[in-house]
Amino acid sequence: MSDHDHDDHGVSRRRVLECMTWAGTGVLWTLSGGVPRSLGLVDAARAAEQQASGLTFLQISDSHVGFDKPANPNAIGTLEEAVNRIKAMPVKPSFMIHTGDISHLSKAAEFDDADRIISQSRLDVHYVPGEHDFLDEDVKLYKERYGKGSRGAGWYSFDANGVHFIGLVNVVDLKAGGLGNLGAEQLAWLEQDLKGRSRSTPIVVFAHIPLWTVYPQWGWGTEDGGRALDTLKGFGSVTVLNGHIHQVMQKVEGNVTFHTARSTAFPQPAPGTAASPGPMKVEDTRLRSLLGIASIDFKVGDERLAIIDTPLAG
Amino acid sequence: MIQSVIRGASLAAVLLLVATPLRAETIKVTIDNFTFTPAEVTVKVGDTVTWTNHDDIPHTVVSAGKYRSKALDSDDSFSFTFAAAGDYKYFCSLHPHMTGVVKVE
Numbered sequence: 001m002s003d004h005d006h007d008d009h010g011v012s013r014r015r016v017l018e019c020m021t022w023a024g025t026g027v028l029w030t031l032s033g034g035v036p037r038s039l040g041l042v043d044a045a046r047a048a049e050q051q052a053s054g055l056t057f058l059q060i061s062d063s064h065v066g067f068d069k070p071a072n073p074n075a076i077g078t079l080e081e082a083v084n085r086i087k088a089m090p091v092k093p094s095f096m097i098h099t100g101d102i103s104h105l106s107k108a109a110e111f112d113d114a115d116r117i118i119s120q121s122r123l124d125v126h127y128v129p130g131e132h133d134f135l136d137e138d139v140k141l142y143k144e145r146y147g148k149g150s151r152g153a154g155w156y157s158f159d160a161n162g163v164h165f166i167g168l169v170n171v172v173d174l175k176a177g178g179l180g181n182l183g184a185e186q187l188a189w190l191e192q193d194l195k196g197r198s199r200s201t202p203i204v205v206f207a208h209i210p211l212w213t214v215y216p217q218w219g220w221g222t223e224d225g226g227r228a229l230d231t232l233k234g235f236g237s238v239t240v241l242n243g244h245i246h247q248v249m250q251k252v253e254g255n256v257t258f259h260t261a262r263s264t265a266f267p268q269p270a271p272g273t274a275a276s277p278g279p280m281k282v283e284d285t286r287l288r289s290l291l292g293i294a295s296i297d298f299k300v301g302d303e304r305l306a307i308i309d310t311p312l313a314g
Numbered sequence: 315m316i317q318s319v320i321r322g323a324s325l326a327a328v329l330l331l332v333a334t335p336l337r338a339e340t341i342k343v344t345i346d347n348f349t350f351t352p353a354e355v356t357v358k359v360g361d362t363v364t365w366t367n368h369d370d371i372p373h374t375v376v377s378a379g380k381y382r383s384k385a386l387d388s389d390d391s392f393s394f395t396f397a398a399a400g401d402y403k404y405f406c407s408l409h410p411h412m413t414g415v416v417k418v419e
Contacts, residue, residue: 069370069388105372105387131408135372135385176378176405176413218348219411276347279370 054299055161058086058096058123059206061243062263064132065114066104071279072287075104075265079117081312082264082293086121093295094160096123099243099261100130100171100208106141115145129154130208130244131171155186157193163298164197166190168207170222180209180222187224191231202237202298202305210242212251212258215271220245229256239305241296245277248294248309259307262292289314340364340393343414345373345386348406350414357396363416364393373412377404 060082067075086096098118103110118125127146134142134153143154150156153169168190170180182190194203205211211228213221222228232238238256246268251258266279267290274280282290292311299305338360344351345367357363365375367386375383375392380402383392396402396418406412 071370105385132372135408137384174407174410176403176410178410217411219409276349276369278348 054297055163056091056093056295056297057160058093059099059241059243059261059294059296060086060096060118060264061099061208061261062101062130062246062265063098063114063118064101064104064263064265065117066107066110067265067279069266069279071266071281072291076113076117078288078291078312079114079264081288082291083117083121085293085310085312086123089295093123096121096125097165097167097206097241098125098127099206099241100128101132101243101263101265102127102130102142102146103135104132104265106133106135108136108141111141111145126158126165126167126206127154128167128207129169129171131174134172151189152183152186155189161298163202163204166193166203166205168205168211168228170207170209170211170225175223178223179213179216179219180207180211180225182222182224182228187227187231190228194231194235199234200236202239203232203235204239204241204296205232206241208242209244210249210258210260211240212253214245214249214260218271218277220271220277232256237305239296239307241294247290250307257305257307259294261294262290262309262311264291264293264312267291286314288312338362338395342366344368345406345412348373348409348412350404350406350412353414354417355415356417356419358419359396359399361418362393362395364391366391372408373406374408375404376407377402377416380404382407 063079064075065079072078102114129142147154153172155167155169157164157166168182168186170182173183174181209222210220211222211225236255240256240258242260245260246263246266247260247270248262249260267282268277269280289311292309295308295310297306340362341355341357343355343363343365345365346369348369355363367373367388367390370388372385372387374385381394386392396416399418402416402418404414
């Protein structure tokens with residue numbers, strides 16, 4: 001990514017496509033002293049080497065359990081495939097984060113199915129909600145199942161191996177014409193949460209909708225995401241992990257690394273390449289190359305970070 | 315006698331028509347490709363607007379403080395009858411870049 005000079009005003013479509021081509025087949029990249037450098041295409045040995053020490057955790061996203069439309073009539077099946085890949089990993093990750101849209105319509109049966117499948121990974125899972133997880137009439141199922149110990153609509157933080165993890169919610173109280181929204185209460189909590197923390201603490205922020213502006217015409221961004229990032233200024237290593245856009249996208253801005261994960265359910269088009277961001281129907285043989293999971297590796301003390309995106313196939 | 319009853323009934327029917335100057339209508343708005351079409355409709359007081367979602371993704375129709383649909387899955391509809399004049403701006407609370415307005419005259 002070092003030779004992809006993203007400007008502050010967003011990412012041009014050509015750039016996005018370049019990055020996606022570059023990222024799509026599974027790349028490994030590191031962040032060392034705030035300077036990103038690409039390690040090129042991953043081979044299995046190198047990936048294993050990266051995972052041999054430090055903290056490795058997984059990200060899955062956008063399971064959309066209950067989705068059965070032409071873009072993928074069997075979203076449950078592809079989630080099972082993703083979990084099977086996790087079970088087959090040579091080195092067991094420490095835990096998993098799920099960046100939202102667990103269910104498609106927030107039905108109890110959809111959450112049940114998701115839990116039944118994801119629990120087979122035998123990993124602790126830290127969830128944040130997507131907008132599809134708050135669709136039940138009383139807006140209570142997500143909170144009941146995943147919100148234990150969280151604040152507000154479901155935000156929280158925790159520590160693992162010296163890394164501070166912050167799960168944020170940017171899918172509630174959205175304003176007409178706007179983007180994702182964190183809100184004043186959550187931003188105030190974030191400030192408190194970071195207060196007094198050593199600036200050398202590696203920070204991982206995860207939320208459903210991208211915190212950076214990917215493509216506002218499709219709502220792909222967070223209205224007050226910049227305010228959250230201001231709070232994180234001064235920290236030497238910040239990694240922001242999101243879902244929502246069902247494709248891999250990466251951006252590095254100073255000390256902040258942004259990354260979005262693939263969905264396990266269905267792909268969405270690259271920004272501006274279709275009439276809408278709706279589910280993208282591709283040939284059956286291509287579908288699994290556009291779905292997948294991400295593995296994130298920290299070499300503690302090294303301030304190094306690597307993200308490996310693995311498609312379900314291809 | 316019978317004739318006058320019939321005449322009376324016809325008169326009542328005519329009066330009823332006069333008392334209801336315009337029949338309330340139902341206006342359709344579709345949701346395709348994350349867009350309300352038409353994005354702006356003008357209706358009369360008493361008219362009903364019905365939104366139907368044709369996308370593979372659920373949407374909502376929310377007019378702050380006025381009306382709020384549940385999540386509309388594919389081919390689900392939501393209707394609201396407008397009892398008072400005014401501009402009713404609305405949006406999809408899941409995809410807030412989707413906006414529209416119902417103007418009630």
